[in-house]
Amino acid sequence: MIDVIVAGPRGKMGTAALEMIAEEENLNLVGCIDRKNDQSRVKDIEGLPAFDALIYEDAEQCLRETKADVLIDLTTPEFGYKHTKASLNHGVRPVVGTTGFTEEQLQEITELCEENKLGAVIAPNFATGAVLMMQFAKWAAKHFPDVEIIEKHHDQKLDAPSGTAVKTAQLIKEERKSKRQGHPDEKETLQGARGADMDGMKIHSMRLPGLVAHQEVVFGGEGQTLTIKHDSMNRASFMSGVKLSCEKVMEINTLVYGLEHLLE
Structure with missing residues (x-):
């Protein structure tokens, strides 16, 4: 016991x-x-x-x-x-x-x-599916170095980005060479529009009532994209x-x- x-x-x-x-x-x-x-x-x-x-x-x-x-x-x-x-x-x-x-x-x-x-x-996330999402993203990063993370949580969450998003980016960083993504002359006409930057990766945080905990890791490659997604519907x-x-x-x-x- x-x-x-x-x-x-x-x-x-x-x-x-x-x-x-x-x-x-x-x-x-x-x-x-x-x-x-x-x-x-x-x-x-x-x-x-x-x-x-x-x-x-x-x-x-x-x-x-x-x-x-x-x-x-x-x-x-x-x-x-x-x-x-x-x-x-x-x-x-x-x-x-x-x-x-x-x-x-x-x-x-x-x-x-x-x-x-x-x-x-x-643990940034206790959901088994979220842990698998992070591990799959780490594996995918070997083949898709261009990636952005979109995390969505309820509007009472205090920290942004989420610990899961940060942990995901850290795992991807282990497999991905540091690079700046997007056009070299890219300019935000509204500050923060492109999200937070971690080693060249962009992390976007959404906070709305009705959400619990959700994350998408979106990889882009020549003529294709790969999205790894996890949703927690309840606690x-x-x-x-x-x-x-x-x-x-x-x-x-x-x-x-x-x-x-x-x-x-």
């Missing part, structure tokens, strides 16, 4: 994680971290599953009193970073779906994992990856960045 804390239980992703835990025999909720409802029971909060576990506004208190094995954090970059460091300092292994970590923060977390001999998983699509990460993080003693490293 793996004892779990969930940070952000009232968020859509956090609620989906609670619902997943309620269905899994090998996961046990021992506490939640939230900015409201201190010392309330999860079951007393409207819309949440009927768990007896307590809610804590103080993350340090929660980590100290619950004796958890794993912290699932699906909050924001700011709190995700703080919770990840705090959990490692308390001997709890973090599984984090929050994107927006800097290279310096990832290095710091790696060092904390190794100092404490604890595993951690940070349940991420939960198989969260469950897998909770299990695998118990077996590792370092930071794993990206769900692809846990898939067989």
Whole structure:
């Protein structure tokens, strides 16, 4: 049995994680971290599953009193970073779906994992299909060096571009020679029209109500295009990856960045 804390239980992703835990025999909720409802029971909060576990506004208190094995954090970059460091300092292994970590923060977390001999998983995307999309895009980049990424998310997402888009571009960069795409004299008549630039690749972000998480990687070649696309229709699509990460993080003693490293 793996004892779990969930940070952000009232968020859509956090609620989906609670619902997943309620269905899994090998996961046990021992506490939640939230900015409201201190010392309330999860079951007393409207819309949440009927768990007896307590809610804590103080993350340090929660980590100290619950004796958890794993912290699932699906909050924001700011709190995700703080919770990840705090959990490692308390001997709890973090599984984090929050994107927006800097290279310096990832290095710091790696060092904390190794100092404490604890595993951690940070995944830009927990959907298995999204991970496969990224791997297919990396493979395609060997043959199609001209590529643009279009990511679409709900209008409450705080970071742009998404962590999945950045991770995709990083994977493509491993296979693709750096180049500037488009006409050499291209000029934006409206700043930002061509999107963000990463090693010559363009990344476009869309934010609209009604969307969940969607991405297209579009490759162009002589007389042809190739589009690799993934759509998450609801947040349940991420939960198989969260469950897998909770299990695998118990077996590792370092930071794993990206769900692809846990898939067989």
